[in-house]
Amino acid sequence: MKRINRNYKVRNFHQAKWDEPIIFELSKKGERGVLVPKAEDEIVDLVGDGISKLPKNMMRKEAPNLPEISQPRVLRHYMRLSQMTLGADVNIEIGQGTCTVKYSPKVNEQLARMPEMTEIHPLQHESTVQGILEIMYKTDLLMREISGMDRFTFQPGGGSQAIMTMASVVRAYHQANGCEDKKDEIITTLYSHPSDAAAPALMGYKIIYIHPDENGYPDFEAFKAAVSERTAAFFVANPEDTGVYNTRIQEFTSLVHENGGLCCYDQANANGLLGVTRAREAGFDMCFFNLHKTFSTPHGCGGPATGAMGVTKELEKFMPAPLIDFDGEKYFLNYDITNNSYAVGKVRLFNGVAPVVMKAYAWIMSMGPEGLYEVAKIAVLNNNYLFKKLMELDCVDAPYIRGKQRIEQVRYTIEKLTKDTGIKTEDVQRRMMDFGMHYWTSHHPYYVPEPMTLEPTETPSKEDLDEYIATLEYIFKEAYETPEKFKNAPYCSSCHRVDESYMDDPNKWAITWRSYLKKSTV
CATH class of the missing domain: 3.90.1150.10 (Aspartate Aminotransferase, domain 1)
Incomplete structure (x- = not known):
């Protein structure tokens, strides 16, 4: 047998390819994977049949259209799909550009799968979820230290929603100051993430793009010409998607502040900046991190994500409710801070994706x-x-x-x-x-x-x-x-x-x- 030359870096590869239907197409009426036993007589006597006491408006007219399939066929189905999937556990994930998929330690994945995490429900009483509230509160404190901001929310379901949240806070801030009508322009740069323009545009703001100069930095002269009394905010990624870092960023943020605008930092990927720079020192009023990128909780092509959005103390009252606080004895959902007519309210039904926050917390604590x-x-x-x-x-x-x-x-x-x-x-x-x-x-x-x-x-x-x-x-x-x-x-x-x-x-x-x-x- 000829020995494989392991010095040759290009390796052979062939991925499984199944002509696999989606699970609804595999469904066969009457087939079951689990047979749910009927309730025992004593339970029926105690709580009834479990249906008749439901209000009529909560009862379905038809059964939900769920796939009916046996356990072995379910197993084969998902095993085949997994064989057709690539990821950081299978291949070298370098080519992900601005959508980082870095390694997530398996011990953190095990933590996220513990029953104490998977079995909790967001509508439980605060007293029964003290553990995850503590983790979210402490992750907030860590994010503050890393960024220099004064308060974080984990409500946004990803980076683009975090940008939308920042734009919402911008609008709320100018509404509170009585200048919403005058402040109607958002400045961003050509090589910032497209969502830095798309989210504010969706909210009705006029978008002004700053093109790069010959060296790839945002053109400062063009920026000076763009900033005016109509500037509501400056949204920017730094480094931009080219990998070029704007070392003059504080001159940009100072100019916006002089004209009454806010500065919003897209830090979706902060892999190269941890412990090196902070949003506050660069003059930003808000920033966000994608926990599923920088902080090693990969969302795996559109899966669970979190855009952790932070603000300075001045903007705290405009954030989505509730925020998580600690009174010295217990952790609780604080609605009082944002109890005003200008606050954003909610950007997501519940307070973020708990397993993602927990994995980020574990990763940060293990790294130090x-x-x-x-x-x-x-x-x-x-x-x-x-x-x-x-x-x-x-x-x-x-x-x-x-x-x-x-x-x-x-x-x-x-x-x-x-x-x-x-x-x-x-x-x-x-x-x-x-x-x-x-x-x-x-x-x-x-x-x-x-x-x-x-x-x-x-x-x-x-x-x-x-x-x-x-x-x-x-x-x-x-x-x-x-x-x-x-x-x-x-x-x-x-x-x-x-x-x-x-x-x-x-x-x-x-x-x-x-x-x-x-x-x-x-």
Whole structure:
């Protein structure tokens, strides 16, 4: 038998591909996985049949349309789906750009699955959930120390909802000051996350974009021209999605404050900044962190997430209710602080995703301040090692700040590869699937031509980075020698080529099985 050359970094891969129906299509009427026993006579005598005492308006006219399926078929179904799923436990997750998927310690996952966590209900009395209230309260204190803010809420279900919450607080603040009508403009930058513009725009604000200067920094002269008495707030990510950090940020925030506006910091990814910079010292009035990114509680492609949103003391009274407090004896939901006509109220029915907050708390406590600082240093080191190696490839470039390091990620361009071979960044993305690796392009529209946005975080080792680099190098070489190979990629992945035209037509969207049935029968 020929021995495998383990010095060769590009490894063979083939993912399982099942022609697996969704679970509703597997349903067979009358089939059961669990037979629920009937209540014993003594229980019926005590509480009745459990139905007749319900108010009529709470009783269904028809039974819910739930799949009926046996235990072995359920098990096979979900095992097959898991075999068609990639993630940080299976492959090297470097190509996630601004949507970090770093390693989540398994002990924290076990904590989140404890019955004490999974069996609690958000409508329980405060006295019965003191444990999770304590964790949320203490995580708030940790977030304050990390950011310099004075109070956090965990209500937002993710970063975009946290941005919407910041925009809501901006509006509430100006309403309270009687200048809501005059303060109708939001300033953001071209390379901040698109939600920094989308969320305020949804609330009726006019959005002003600041384009980058020749070095990729937000153009300060253009910014000065944009700031006026109509400026309600400045929303910005720093570093931006290019990985470029604006070292003059305090000049920007000071100018906004001079004109009566607020400053809101998008810190969805703070991997390269922990223990290095804080929002308060940069002049921000609000900020948010994605716990499912920076603080190691991955949401796994749209799963549970939390956008932890913090404010200065002046803005505390406008936050979503309730906030969590401690009176020296017990933890409680505090509605009094935000009991005013201008407060945001609620942005989510309950107070955040408890398991996500708990995993973040466990991770921060295990790391400690020195560990968090080490995270930032390794994240920046990993990113700049990847940056240096990829910039040695002839077909890879990165606009802006020539000769300087980036922070936690880089938005590269493979425009030369496209001009030379016709292979686009989306083609490279599909081909990377054949090696079990994720690769991200960019938000739309593409301001950097043929973008490739990579963010390793602190998770991967040098060996992991080398394997990813070698795979990219192999694919780029293949693009020059056999570009036709890309036409039908991926070959070894469970994914097929995707018709993205459906993304632009809401009439073809089907988020649930029920909506699919409605639309497929029209």
